[in-house]
Amino acid sequence: MATRRDFLKGCLAGGAAAASAVLPETACARDTLQRPPEALGLLYDATLCVGCQACVAACKQVNENPAEFTAVDKLWDTPLDTSGHTFNLIKMYRHGTMETKDAEENGFSFMKTSCMHCADPSCVSACPVSAMTKNPVTGVVGYDADACIGCRYCVAACPFGIPKYQYDSPTGKIGKCELCRHRHKDGHYSACAEVCPTGATLFGRTEDLLAEAKRRLAVKPGDKLVVPRGRLPKPGETAEEAAKWKGPLDQSYEAVAGSYLQHVYGEKEYGGTQVLKLSAVNFQKAGLPDLPPKSSAATSETIQHTLYGGLMMPIAVLAGLTWVAKRNVVPEDDNQKGGQS
Incomplete structure (x- = not known):
């Protein structure tokens, strides 16, 4: 039987x-889908980051997200990771005595954690109701709360662990960086890049940001390096095109080139992302996943x-x-x- x-x-x-x-x-x-020609994104340079968290505070402000407390006194916004209410965070790599910045041995470094805006995003592919979408022009991966059914497939699909569910939401909602797309119509770009005092986070077309990243890699460590801040204008940008964005055209300053790893993270990882990263510390040690050049989507x-x-x-x-x-x-x-x- x-x-x-x-x-x-x-x-x-x-x-x-x-x-x-x-x-x-x-x-x-x-x-694997490719980045749109006019794709917008960010370039994060860990060697320029001082860990001030100004980008974290600005992101919270423009997205009207509440503070998240992990300390007993509850006086400061102290999230330990991105969440449904924290779309951007600066994490820290620590080793040994932490004597030297951007050194793997007995050093420390910083790493920005936020949506990578993949060329072929798994969250968009996995979403059954098109609540996650990729703009065909800007390439920004956006989220529509009205369409979302709270299935959290996007949470499981993302290799970077970025979309997070807001468990305190009565209707169920996902929170993630959308590159401040709601501010573009008013001429404002990503708040994290607008407020970064060192230019560690730079906004612009991904194509131009990639060229800027490779320019920095070509400079010998210790040599002088002119660093743009805020928004990187595209080559040959006209005054009319520049007028679409608020803020001064040139916020560049002179810095010292770091000992970069000769790799632009996001150029090819997972089919390419619109957020690119430079670092002097191994990217996996700094918290980024080691991904193949093909999107699983x-x-x-x-x-x-x-x-x-x-x-x-x-x-x-x-x-x-x-x-x-x-x-x-x-x-x-x-x-x-x-x-x-």
């Missing part, structure tokens, strides 16, 4: 067999569309369960014989 365990095993085997029957012999994932989306296109997966699973159920039904004659014996 079939046991409950046998039945469950049969269900799993039957469902898997039926599902595999409807899949094509070769499932080829689509190509390209693969997962293909599988989802293959399985659920035309309701193939639900039909296949139902067929499998039906087959297992019929196989485990004991004929009436066998029941009677078993009772007589």
Whole structure:
């Protein structure tokens, strides 16, 4: 007589067999999506960051987010990580005696944590109701609270752990950096870049920011380096184009080039991101994931569309369960014989 365990095993085997029957012999994932030509983003330079947290406070202010207290006195906004109410945070790498800034041995360094605005974002791919969207022009990954159903698929899908659920929201809501897109119409760019006193966070077109990052990598450590602050104008920008954004055109100053790792994080990671990062400390030690040059959204989306296109997966699973159920039904004659014996 079939046991409950046998039945469950049969269900799993039957469902898997039926599902595999409807899949094509070769499932080829689509190509990873690329950044739009006019994509906007940020360049974060850890060697210029002093950990002042001005960007954290500015982000809270412009997004009208409440303070989050981790200290007993509750006098200061002290979030330990990004959350549904903290979209941007400066974290710290520490080692040994912490004598030298931007040194892996006995040193310390800073790292900005916020949405990377991926070229091919998993959160957008995973969202079943298009609450997460990617602007085709700016590339900004935006969030629509009115469309959100609170499933939190985006939370699970993001390799950077950025979208966070606001558990205190009565309707269920996600919180994440949207590159201050609500301020663009008024000529304001990302608040974190607007207030950064050292230019550690710089706003502009990702294409121009990437060129700026590579310019810095080419400078020898210790040599003089002219650093722009606030917003990086695109090459050949006209006065009319510049007038769309508030703030002075040139906020550059002279600094000393750091001992950069010869790598721009975000140039190729996960298919490329619109937020790029420079550091003198290993990026993984500074808290960033080691990701392949291909977005998993390209693969997962293909599988989802293959399985659920035309309701193939639900039909296949139902067929499998039906087959297992019929196989485990004991004929009436066998029941009677078993009772007589």
